[in-house]
Amino acid sequence: xxxxxxxxxxxxxxxxxxxxxxxxxxxxxxxxxxxxxxxxxxxxxxxxxxxxxxxxxxxxxxxxxxxxxxxxxxxxxxxxxxxxxxxxxxxxxxxxxxxxxxxxxxxxxxxxxxxxxxxxxxxxxxxxxxxxxxxxxxxxxxxxxxxxxxxxxxxxxxxxxxxxxxxxxxxxxxxxxxxxxxxxxxxxxxxxxxxxxxxxxxxxxxxxxxxxxxxxxxxxxxxxxxxxxxxxxxxxxxxxxxxxxxxxxxxxxxxxxxxxxxxxxxxxxxxxxxxxxxxxxxxxxxxxxxxxxxxxxxxxxxxxxxxxxxxxxxxxxxxxxxxxxxxxx
Numbered sequence: 011x012x013x014x015x016x017x018x019x020x021x022x023x024x025x026x027x028x029x030x031x032x033x034x035x036x037x038x039x040x041x042x043x044x045x046x047x048x049x050x051x052x053x054x055x056x057x058x059x060x061x062x063x064x065x066x067x068x069x070x071x072x073x074x075x076x077x078x079x080x081x082x083x084x085x086x087x088x089x090x091x092x093x094x095x096x097x098x099x100x101x102x103x104x105x106x107x108x109x110x111x112x113x114x115x116x117x118x119x120x121x122x123x124x125x126x127x128x129x130x131x132x133x134x135x136x137x138x139x140x141x142x143x144x145x146x147x148x149x150x151x152x153x154x155x156x157x158x159x160x161x162x163x164x165x166x167x168x169x170x171x172x173x174x175x176x177x178x179x180x181x182x183x184x185x186x187x188x189x190x191x192x193x194x195x196x197x198x199x200x201x202x203x204x205x206x207x208x209x210x211x212x213x214x215x216x217x218x219x220x221x222x223x224x225x226x227x228x229x230x231x232x233x234x235x236x237x238x239x240x241x242x243x244x245x246x247x248x249x250x251x252x253x254x255x256x257x258x259x260x261x262x263x264x265x266x267x268x269x270x271x272x273x274x275x276x277x278x279x280x281x282x283x284x285x286x287x288x289x290x291x292x293x294x295x296x297x298x299x300x301x302x303x304x305x306x307x308x309x310x311x312x313x314x315x316x317x318x319x320x321x322x323x324x325x326x327x328x329x330x331x332x333x334x335x336x337x338x339x
Contacts, residue, residue, distance in 0.1 A: 036099070036278035036281070036282050038069055038072050039070065039071050039099075040071075041066075041072070041073040041075060041076055042065065042070070042075045042076070042100050042101065043075065043077075043095075043100065043101045043102070044058045044075050044076070044077045044078070044103075044269075045078050045088045045092050045102070045103055046078075046079060046080070046103070046104040047079075047081060047084070047085030047088030047109070048200075048201045049079060049081045049200065049204070050079050051203055052173075052203050053137060053202070053220045053222045053267070054085075055079060056222075056305070057104060057300065057303075057305060059077050060295075060296045060299045060300055061075070061104075061134060061269075061291065062075035063075075063290075064286075064290035064293055065290060068282070068285070068286035068289065069282045070282040070285070070286040075102075081201055082200055083174075084174030084177055085105050085108070085109040086109065086117075088103060088105060089109055089110075089121075089124075089128075090121050090122060092128070092271075093121075093127045093272060093273075094272075096272070097271075097272040097273060097275050098276070098279065099271050099275045099280065099282075099283060101271075102269050102270065102283065103128065103269065103270040104134065104267055104268070105267065105268065106177070106178065106265050106266070107265055107266055107319060108174075108176070108177045108178045109124070110319055110323075111124070111320075111323040111326060112178065112181070112322070112323075112330065114323065115331075116330055116335055117176070117336075117337045118336065118337065119337075124319070124323075128270040129270060129272070129273055129280055130268065130313075130315040131269040131283050131284050131312055132268065132283070132291075132309050132310050132311070132312065132315060133266045133267070133269075133308055133314070133315050134267045134287065134291065134307070134308070134309065135266065135300055135305040135307055135308060136264050136308045137221060137222060137265055137267070137304060137305050137306075138221045138239045138240040138265075139218060139220055139238070139263065139265065140217075140219060140221040140228075140237065140239070141182075141183065141186070141237040141253075142206070142209065142217045142224045142235050143157060143215065143216045143234050143236060144209035144212065144214065144215065144216065144232075144233045144234075145210070145212050146167060146213075146214070148160065151236070152234070153236055153237075153251070153256055154237045154253065154256045154257075154258060155256065158186075158190055161194060167215050168194055168215060169197050170183045170194055170196060170216040170217055171197045171199050171204075171206075171209065171218075172197075172198055172205065172217065173200075173201050173205065173219060174199070174201075175196070175198040175335075176335065179202075179217075179219050179220065180196060180218065181326075181329065181330070181333055182263060184196065185260065185329065186253075186258065186261060189258070203223060206219065206223060206224055210232050220265075220304065221238050221246065221247065221304040222304025223304075225246055225247070225303065228247065237250065237251065237252065237253045237258075238252050238253070239252065239253055239262060240262070241264070244304065246301070246304045266318070267305075268310075269283070269287055280312060284312055291307040291308065292307075292309070
């Protein structure tokens with residue numbers, strides 16, 4: 011019995027000792043790639059680049075990461091790119107959770123499985139979404155109810171742009187229309203910034219978009235943010251009431267950007283990437299840069315991110331069904 015106990019204790023010690031060097035044995039890459047599915051200059055791009063700049067000199071990467079933008083298909087092209095990448099951790103995906111938690115409900119033939127083809131690494135930043143109006147909408151429209159009244163009186167002009175069909179901003183505005191009985195025509199774009207540009211140009215009435223993608227033009231007086239989707243007012247637009255404050259609590263939503271690696275990426279590499287990303291997100295320069303885009307830097311463990319993704323996947327299922335949107339609709 012004594013010999014058996016010693017054997018079991020020795021075996022347990024070897025397992026424990028073997029677990030620790032797992033991350034240490036993962037050698038730092040010369041450089042890594044961060045792929046995001048949205049245009050340069052937007053919130054996804056900014057998040058990618060601010061973190062990428064801080065990854066050099068870590069156990070994960072010797073040099074700063076290289077960011078590649080692959081806009082289109084609402085971020086799905088970027089997901090497909092990373093799914094096909096070598097499962098060694100040298101390529102990461104940066105995406106909003108809509109691509110992994112919501113898209114499975116709307117694309118019957120989605121070319122990737124968010125739960126099987128990727129490994130969560132870390133959350134990166136949290137954002138709210140904003141309902142904005144441009145020059146086409148009278149200056150007297152200052153609230154959500156004002157906008158709905160205007161839209162009802164001007165059905166030929168009552169449209170809104172979003173960064174992608176099936177994105178969280180798209181669905182927030184769709185739910186607003188459905189819940190109030192006001193028809194709002196959706197105009198999908200390849201990212202938020204082209205939609206905001208068209209709104210400023212007067213060819214689009216409004217947008218539902220990440221708050222950060224409308225922030226600079228709101229502050230410049232070119233457009234007006236009339237609602238944000240957070241549980242509280244954002245620190246970036248404290249003068250703007252939330253949907254909930256204006257009588258629409260069902261539109262309370264905050265979305266995160268997160269980093270993923272291809273499935274089968276070694277656990278040691280994921281651990282090194284997680285540590286490097288979280289260190290970057292604690293850097294004041296990164297925090298301040300993301301704040302300029304209406305983003306709150308927020309890292310996480312891989313397990314926390316995985317749980318949040320699964321929770322959001324469950325939460326959005328009935329909402330997507332209520333909206334009635336599919337890729338074929």
